[in-house]
């Protein structure tokens with residue numbers, strides 16, 4: 001049992017393991033509980049002040065392999081104040097299948113410039129805005145254009161000088177398809193990443 005620095009006990013209500021969880025069903029906000037800091041032959045456990053570690057608390061036990069999986073499936077996106085970070089869940093285990101389905105749908109070409117370059121998938125509603133990693137929210141994009149767009153809103157990207165430049169050679173029908181996506185944005189915002197079946 002760990003003691004928080006305000007003296008209250010951190011009591012696990014029920015122990016769970018990573019295998020009990022579907023990582024996509026758990027929220028994206030993590031609270032970093034503290035740090036283990038070592039040096040000069042000593043190890044210091046430095047818990048952060050308790051903010052809202054109350055309510056339905058679970059102790060999540062992870063072995064080395066589970067930590068590896070956890071870290072592989074998440075990336076810290078943003079730091080939100082002391083001890084808080086936003087995780088994104090990369091669904092790496094299914095990324096390749098989904099990516100290839102998206103590439104196939106898009107004719108193995110970048111949707112923004114039309115070239116057949118090594119492709120990436122670009123989130124229409126950006127990942128950082130909780131855009132789901134589902135085919136409907138993904139477009140094939142070459143690395144250059146994916147990087148050019150960055151976290152720009154989709155509509156803003158289509159109006160940007162960069163998009164106008166890279167998309168100059170697209171057929172009108174392709175330009176239309178890209179514009180048409182703007183009408184689907186509200187629907188796409190409602191999509192929540194579906195839990196992966198185990």
Ligand SMILES: [Zn+2]
Pocket residue numbers: 110111112113114115141142143144145166
């Ligand atoms: Zn491109």
